[in-house]
Amino acid sequence: MTASAEKPRLSRQHMLDLLKGMIRIRRFEDKCAELYTQEKIRGFMHLYDGEEAVAVGVIPVLETRDRVVATYREHGHALVRGVPMNSVLAEMYGKQEGCSRGRGGSMHFFDRASNFCGGNGIVGGGLPLAVGLALADQMRRNNVVTACFFGDGAVAEGEFHESLNLAALWGLPVLFVCENNLYAMGTALALSESETDIQRKAACYRIASEAVDGMDVIAVEAAARRAVHTVRGSCKPYFLECRTYRLRAHSMFDAQLYRDKAEIEAWRLKEPIVRFQGWLQSNGMVHAGDVPRIEAEVDAEIAEAVEYSEAGTWEPVEQLTRFTYADRTTPPDR
Amino acid sequence: MQQQNVQSGTIELTYREAVREAIRDALKRDERVFLMGEDVGRYGGCYAVTKGLLAELGPERIRDTPLSESGFTGAGIGAAMAGMRPIVELMTVNFSLLALDQILNTAATVRHMSGNQFGVPLVIRMATGAGRQLAAQHSHSLEGWYAHIPGIKVLAPATIEDARGMLWTALLDPDPVLIFENIMLYNMIGALAVDAGPVDIDKAAIRRPGRDISFITYGGSLWKTLDAAATLAAEGIEAEVIDLRSLRPLDDATIMASVAKTRRAVIIDEGWRSGSLAAEVATRIIEQAFWSLDAPIGRVCSEEVPTPYARHLENAAIPQTAKIVAATKAALGRP
Numbered sequence: 001m002t003a004s005a006e007k008p009r010l011s012r013q014h015m016l017d018l019l020k021g022m023i024r025i026r027r028f029e030d031k032c033a034e035l036y037t038q039e040k041i042r043g044f045m046h047l048y049d050g051e052e053a054v055a056v057g058v059i060p061v062l063e064t065r066d067r068v069v070a071t072y073r074e075h076g077h078a079l080v081r082g083v084p085m086n087s088v089l090a091e092m093y094g095k096q097e098g099c100s101r102g103r104g105g106s107m108h109f110f111d112r113a114s115n116f117c118g119g120n121g122i123v124g125g126g127l128p129l130a131v132g133l134a135l136a137d138q139m140r141r142n143n144v145v146t147a148c149f150f151g152d153g154a155v156a157e158g159e160f161h162e163s164l165n166l167a168a169l170w171g172l173p174v175l176f177v178c179e180n181n182l183y184a185m186g187t188a189l190a191l192s193e194s195e196t197d198i199q200r201k202a203a204c205y206r207i208a209s210e211a212v213d214g215m216d217v218i219a220v221e222a223a224a225r226r227a228v229h230t231v232r233g234s235c236k237p238y239f240l241e242c243r244t245y246r247l248r249a250h251s252m253f254d255a256q257l258y259r260d261k262a263e264i265e266a267w268r269l270k271e272p273i274v275r276f277q278g279w280l281q282s283n284g285m286v287h288a289g290d291v292p293r294i295e296a297e298v299d300a301e302i303a304e305a306v307e308y309s310e311a312g313t314w315e316p317v318e319q320l321t322r323f324t325y326a327d328r329t330t331p332p333d334r
Numbered sequence: 335m336q337q338q339n340v341q342s343g344t345i346e347l348t349y350r351e352a353v354r355e356a357i358r359d360a361l362k363r364d365e366r367v368f369l370m371g372e373d374v375g376r377y378g379g380c381y382a383v384t385k386g387l388l389a390e391l392g393p394e395r396i397r398d399t400p401l402s403e404s405g406f407t408g409a410g411i412g413a414a415m416a417g418m419r420p421i422v423e424l425m426t427v428n429f430s431l432l433a434l435d436q437i438l439n440t441a442a443t444v445r446h447m448s449g450n451q452f453g454v455p456l457v458i459r460m461a462t463g464a465g466r467q468l469a470a471q472h473s474h475s476l477e478g479w480y481a482h483i484p485g486i487k488v489l490a491p492a493t494i495e496d497a498r499g500m501l502w503t504a505l506l507d508p509d510p511v512l513i514f515e516n517i518m519l520y521n522m523i524g525a526l527a528v529d530a531g532p533v534d535i536d537k538a539a540i541r542r543p544g545r546d547i548s549f550i551t552y553g554g555s556l557w558k559t560l561d562a563a564a565t566l567a568a569e570g571i572e573a574e575v576i577d578l579r580s581l582r583p584l585d586d587a588t589i590m591a592s593v594a595k596t597r598r599a600v601i602i603d604e605g606w607r608s609g610s611l612a613a614e615v616a617t618r619i620i621e622q623a624f625w626s627l628d629a630p631i632g633r634v635c636s637e638e639v640p641t642p643y644a645r646h647l648e649n650a651a652i653p654q655t656a657k658i659v660a661a662t663k664a665a666l667g668r669p
Contacts (some may be wrong), residue, residue: 067416072538101449110448118414120450122439131442132412139368139394139418159435160403161477169400259542323486326508330450 014287018217020294021056025076028085028209028220030094031306032075032106036252040309041092044121045106046073050215050247054179055080057220058147058240061228066144067115067133069126071179072107073118073298077149077190083111085301086308101314103323115288123184124157127176128148131163134172138235145231147175153184155201167237168205174237175227176202179214180247186258202239214242215272247271343528350520353383353459356501357421361391364419366504370406371459380425381461381520396539407458411441411510414456419505424460427514441510442485453496456500456510463516463553463604464552470640475604475649477514477553478611481581487511489535490579492556494524496579498534499619507535516554516604534641538585540592544574547662548592550615551602552578555653559602562658568573572660581611586618593623599660600632602653607635621657632661 036045048055055076059068064080070077078088083099089096100110107121117133118292120126130148130208137144154160155178157272163229167174178198182189189196202209208230212223227238244268249256256264323330341668347355360367369384375398377383388396399406403424410422424430437458445453464473481488489504489511491497497515504511542563548583551559556577563573574592578584595597599619603612617630634653641651663669 099449100447100451103449104447108447110444110451112448112451117412118444120440122435125408125439126437128408128436129415131405132409133416134412134415135409136413136416137555140416158402159404159408162400162402163408165400166402166405166409276450308574309662321484323446326445326450326453327485330453330508 010250011108012285015280016290016294018221019273019276019280019286021060021297022025022052022217023294024298024301025052025055025079026134026273027295028302029075031302032089033252035092035306040093041106043107044072044251047248048073048076048253049087050267050271051179051221051244052076052119053276054063054104054177054206054214054244055149057217057242058177061221062145062147065115065144067117068135069117069130069133069143069146070119071099071123071149071151072119072121074149075106078109078111078116078119081111081116082114082239083109084277085305086239087111089305090204090309093309093312094314095309096315097308097312098206098252106288111304122286123148123247124154124159127154127163130174131166131172134167134174135170136292138170138172143232145173145228147173147177147226149177149179151184151186152178152180152182152189152198153192155198156184161224161317164207164237164239165201166204167209171236173231173235175231176207176239178239178241179244181244183250183258186254188258196244199239199241200321207239209239209241209288211241211243214244215275217272217276245270275324335416335479336399339476342525344525345528346522346523347494349522350381350383350499351492352526353501354385354387356498357384357506358387358390358507360502361395362422362466363502364505366419367395367421368418369421370399370410372399372401372425373397374398374423379423381517383520384423386523388571388589391635394409401516402418403432408436408440410456410458411436411444411454414454415452415555416445417669420456421501421505422456422458427460427462428471428474430458430460437480437486437512438483442483446485454506454510455505455508457504457513457542459513459515460509461517462514462634463518464608464641464648465518465554467643467648469643474643475553475636476580477512478603478605478614480512481611481614483582485509487535489513490553491515491588492519492553492577492579494522494526495530497530498526498530500535502532502623503535510533511608514553518554522557536580536583536585537590538579539577539587540588541577542573542575544572544596546572546596547574547598547600547665548596549600549602550577550578550589551575552581553604555602555604558653559654559658560569562653562662565655565659566662569634571666571668573662582600584615584618586622588617589591590623591637593619594626597628598665599627600634600658601663602634602658604636604652606638608637608638609634629667632665634661
C-alpha cells in the first residue's frame, strides 16, 4: 500500500474496501446496540453512526508503526486500525479475552500490537498524551506519526489549546483530527464556541489546517493523505477538521432533547454509507452482488465475534487488583 | 556549595544540590531520561534546583515548558508510554492540581485499564509545604491526597541521602512515581557519601530509636519531629522517629513493629487533619495493632485553614516542635 502517496487511489477494489470499512462499523454497532438492550453490554456506550467516513478515511492512510489516540467513541477507530473484532466485542462484554482484559469496556480499548493507545473517557484528555507520544518519537528519531482523534467538545478544553501549542512549539508529528459532529454531548457548537469555524483555531498556533466534509469518505481520505504526508515530511503537526454528524444518541442514556428530529433526518440524507454506495453505483464501480457479499462477510465476522464473546471468560475476582502496578510478568520496558 | 571531605569520604551539600545531582546523574545514566517543566532551564528552576543543568545537558533534555501543567504532564505520560523516561517538574503541589486530570485519569489508570499493555514509567517531582510566607496558593501539603490514588507511588525524601538517591530508583520503576520535596528542606546542609547512589523507595526508616512512643512522620516535618524527640529525651522520654519515606505504598510492617514496642503513637503530618495521610496511618494502627496500644493515637497536623501569609499565623497553622511535645505528653499522661 502506498500510504504516503498524496493522491487517493480510485481503484474499484479500494472503493470496495472503503465501503466495507464503513459497513463493517455500522453493522457491528447495530449489533452492539441490540446487545446493549439485551444487557450483554453495559455502562456507557457511544455509537459512531454517521461518522464512519472519518475513521475509515483517515486510519488506513497511517503506517503500521504510526500511533492512534482515540476518544470514548472509538469502536470504529479500533476496528479500522485492526484491533480484532472478537477482542473489541469481548471487551464490551467485560470478558478477559477483551482487548483490555475487560477492565476498560466500550470507552477504553487498548491494543499494543496496533499502537492503539486508548479510547479516552476524558474529553480532551488524549491530546496531551498524543503530544507526548510524538515527543518521544521526535527525541528517538522515529519516523512515526501520531493521529489524535477528538470531538468538537474537546475544543473548549484547556488541554486542546495547551496541546496544539506544545505540538507546534516543539515541532511534533501529530495529526490532530477533530471529528466535529456539532454537539458536545447535548450542547450545540454554537452554544459553546465563540468561533465555530474550528479549523481556524489551529492558525493561532501556526498549525496548517484544513476542513473537510466528514461525511464523504473520499474527501476525508484525500485530506488525510495530504495531512499525513505533510506531518511525515515536515515533522510538524497538522490539523484536520472533519465535519460530520452523529445520527444516533450521544450514548445509550440520551433522550436527545436538544435537537429536532427534522435536523437528524436532514443529515441522514448525507449519511456516508448510502451516499458513497450511491456514488459508486452511479459510476459503475460497485456491481450487483458486491454489497450483499460485503454485508454477508461482515455479518459472519460479527456472528463470530458474538460467539467468541459469549464463550469468553470472566477474569477471576482474585485478579481484581492485578496490574494496578506492574508485576513480575510485565516485560521490563512497559 | 558542595565541599568535599576526603578523609571521611563524604561531601557537604544542600538538599537542593542533592536533588540536582540526582537529576544530572539520571540524565547521564540513561539517554531516555529528560526533565521538563516550567522554568527548569534558563531560569534554573523556581527553587534553583536545576540551575546550570541546561548549559550542561542542552535544551532538548532540560526542557522549558509553557505554563501548561496539564499539557506537559500529559506529554510526559505519552512520552513514557512510548519508551522515554521523563521527569516532569511541577513548580508546586498547588499547581499540580492543574495537571490532576492527567495524573489521576491517565497516569494512574493506564496500566490497569489497558490490561497491562501500556505502562507509564514517569517521575513527577514537585515542591510542597509551608514556611516561606507564600500564603494560600503556594504552601499546601497535598501529598496525602496523591497517596489516596492506586496506580501511582508517592515519595517524600526528607534527607540529603534520599534527595540524592530516590530519583534514580523511581525512574527504574515501571509505574508513575510522584516525588514531593518540602520547600523548607532545599537549603538544608548535610553530609553525603561521595559514592552515594540509588536508595530503596519502599521502606520506612527509623531515624531515631526509642522505647516510649512512636513518632510517625515524613518530609519537612521529620526535622521538627527529631527536635521534639531531642527535647523529650532531656525529660527522660525516648521517642522512636519513623520517617515514612514512601507515602504510597505505606510500610505497615515498620510502623506496627515500632508501635508494638512503644505502645503509643503520634503522627506528624503537614497535611490538613481531616481525611489526611495521618488519618490513614492512625486507622492502620487501629486495624493492625489496636491491642498493643496503651493510649489514644495522637495527631499533629496542619490547622484546617488556608495557609495564611503572616509569619505568626503561618507558624501557627502547621506542625511545630512544641505541638509535638504537647501531643506526646498527652499520650503519655504527663504534665
